[in-house]
Amino acid sequence: MLLEYFQMIDRITSVDMEAKVLEASSVVPDQSTVFEGHFPGHPLVPGVLLIETMAQASGILIMHTIDFARIPLLAGVKEGKLRDFVGPKTQLDIRAEIEHEGSGFAVTRAEIRSGGKRVANAQLTYTIIPFPTPELQGLIKGQVADMKKQA
Template identity: 55%
Template sequence: MQLDYFQLIDRIVDLNLDTKTITVEAQVPAASTIFEGHFPGYPIMPGVLLTEAMAQSSGWLLLGLMKFERMPFLAMIKEAKMRGFVNPSELLTIEAKVEHEGSGFAVTSAKIRVGKDLKCNAELTFRTIPFPSPDLRGYMDAMANKIGFPMQAIING
């Protein structure tokens, strides 16, 4: 993870466009200024950043399903549940699945585990729109390459 850049996904482990699912991994950094204030003497990953990690994972899934022709933007968080603390240096496995899509919106369910322990889950709603700028589209292509997005999945799909 690169918290300073709001990049909360390190690598895509699996993307299945047929089942509309994605699995990603993210390594929580051992040290970050985030932990200095959350909380002194007992650092834990903020729930809002865990929610963002689920949203980013869902976003990559939606980008794949839309063949990078539209951009998902987080519109609503529903049923978010924090079930346990996430500590520095832990490896997160994040899974997301599309529950509904259509009319310019998509709903995903997502969850984060550390090992076999469920740490949080949420239902997330996204608005999907055309990319607002060519620069953003270019940035997303570069990020896709960096995190191992399987572009052949959208070319062959």
């Protein structure tokens, strides 16, 4: 997990195309400039970065279902809940499931657990558009392939 670069997923541990479920994991880094301001002496992962973590897992799942032909962009967060604090060195297990998709949008449910305890969950809505450049498409496909190799 590289908080400063918004690289929130370390490993994709499984993708079930039939069930439309993705599981991933990340470890919060011990040190990050994010922790200098959030909060000095008591470092916590900002809740918005937990939402981003779920959004990235869901986005990767959506791209798998469409063979990376288009890119999903987060359009809405419903029922978002931050249930516990997350600090440095915390192991995070992320799960995303597609609830509905079609006509250029998708809806997912995602959650993050740590030590079996749910720390965040949300329903996420995406608009799905063509990749703006072939270079971005290739970059994202490569990054996702690297995440799978880490498993």
